[in-house]
Structure formats: C-alpha cells, structure tokens
Amino acid sequence: NAGVMQNPRHLVRRRGQEARLRCSPMKGHSHVYWYRQLPEEGLKFMVYLQKENIIDESGMPKERFSAEFPKEGPSILRIQQVVRGDSAAYFCASSPTPQGIGEKLFFGSGTQLSVL
Amino acid sequence: AQSVTQLDSQVPVFEEAPVELRCNYSSSVSVYLFWYVQYPNQGLQLLLKYLSGSTLVKGINGFEAEFNKSQTSFHLRKPSVHISDTAEYFCAVSTQGAQKLVFGQGTRLTINP
Numbered sequence: 001n002a003g004v005m006q007n008p009r010h011l012v013r014r015r016g017q018e019a020r021l022r023c024s025p026m027k028g029h030s031h032v033y034w035y036r037q038l039p040e041e042g043l044k045f046m047v048y049l050q051k052e053n054i055i056d057e058s059g060m061p062k063e064r065f066s067a068e069f070p071k072e073g074p075s076i077l078r079i080q081q082v083v084r085g086d087s088a089a090y091f092c093a094s095s096p097t098p099q100g101i102g103e104k105l106f107f108g109s110g111t112q113l114s115v116l
Numbered sequence: 117a118q119s120v121t122q123l124d125s126q127v128p129v130f131e132e133a134p135v136e137l138r139c140n141y142s143s144s145v146s147v148y149l150f151w152y153v154q155y156p157n158q159g160l161q162l163l164l165k166y167l168s169g170s171t172l173v174k175g176i177n178g179f180e181a182e183f184n185k186s187q188t189s190f191h192l193r194k195p196s197v198h199i200s201d202t203a204e205y206f207c208a209v210s211t212q213g214a215q216k217l218v219f220g221q222g223t224r225l226t227i228n229p
Binding site for chain 1 (some may be wrong): 120122125152154157158159160161162204206215216219220221222
C-alpha cells in the first residue's frame with residue numbers, strides 16, 4: 001500500500017505563472033488535507049477536502065489559491081499568478097476518517113515550490 | 117484558538133547523549149498533543165500522541181513525552197540518541213472534533229558523532 005504521493009517534489013515557477021500541486025491519497029482514504037510550511041515556520045493548515053467537497057478552507061488565502069478533490073484522480077492545489085511569497089513547502093495528508101484526533105493521518109513528502 | 121511554541125529551533129547533541137525537545141502550547145479547551153518527525157526528504161511521521169489518561173506517553177524509536185497541564189508543556193525526550201535520529205521534530209495540538217492540527221515551528225535535531 002503506497003503512501004501519500006505528492007508530485008512534483010520540486011516545482012520552479014516565475015512570478016505570474018500558475019502552479020499545480022498534486023496529491024494522491026493512500027488507498028481507501030477519502031479525506032485530504034493541505035498544509036503549507038513557509039521558511040522558518042511550522043506547518044499551517046490550508047484546506048480540508050473530501051471527495052468532490054471542500055469541507056474547511058479557513059486557512060486558504062482569499063485570492064489566487066484553490067483546491068479540488070475530484071471523484072476520480074488526485075487532489076490538486078492550484079496557485080494562480082504566483083508571487084515570491086508563495087515559495088514554501090506544501091504538504092498533503094490523507095486519512096480514512098475525519099482527522100479528529102490525528103492518529104490516522106498520513107503525510108506525503110511535500111512539494112517544494114520556488115518562485116523566481 | 118490554539119498555538120504551539122517550540123522553544124529551540126536547533127538542538128545539537130552528541131551520539132548516545134540524552135535529549136529533550138521542548139514544546140509549550142496555549143489553549144482554552146482540552147487538547148490532544150502530538151509529536152511528528154520528518155526525516156530528510158520524507159513526509160511527517162507520527163512519533164507519539166497524548167489523548168487522555170497517563171501523562172507519560174511512549175512512542176516509536178525510544179522516544180517519550182510527558183504532558184504537564186499546569187505548565188502547558190509536552191516535552192519530548194530520549195535517554196540516548198543515535199545518528200539516525202537526525203531529523204526535524206514538530207509538536208502539534210488539536211482538539212476534540214477539530215479537523216486540523218496546529219503545528220509548532222519545528223526543532224532541528226542534529227546528532228554529532
């Protein structure tokens with residue numbers, strides 16, 4: 001059973017371009033969470049999705065960021081018109097149940113986004 | 117709202133020495149507490165958790181942590197570290213019914229031979 005797969009591992013974009021980060025949850029997991037880690041900071045919650053639904057997007061910036069988890073395929077975190085401040089490591093986690101107490105939460109290796 | 121403070125951004129220790137990584141939290145309600153480890157080029161892995169009951173919890177790889185409610189702390193300890201323990205360690209807090217974890221800034225543990 002493969003773990004949570006994120007790709008690409010590293011993504012370089014120029015200012016103004018779009019960034020698409022992909023997350024394939026563990027088999028049987030229908031709950032996906034995205035976290036962002038800015039340099040020298042801890043991970044910060046961005047969004048929680050179930051299949052085809054956004055449950056909690058309280059941590060998402062109001063503009064340029066969007067996320068989806070379609071019925072088929074991976075979850076996508078999309079950042080439009082990237083700026084240098086978007087440079088960070090983006091982590092995806094999946095769970096077979098709502099996270100609740102976090103013990104069944106599995107993290108991917110992250111995507112390091114660098115904006116030039 | 118909850119917050120987590122990891123007091124040390126980097127901790128260098130010699131191999132086979134003991135280590136303590138400090139974590140303090142702030143919350144107005146009861147909390148669940150976690151320590152995660154991130155080895156180089158890997159995702160976060162759960163080390164141990166406190167949900168309720170005994171305040172001393174044991175985790176994988178010989179680590180343990182003690183929940184101290186009066187001091188709002190959840191410090192991580194290991195009596196004798198190995199080179200393989202070199203990693204970034206994150207303390208995190210959640211509450212019952214919450215859908216998210218609140219993480220500290222992380223502590224980079226470096227083991228010197």
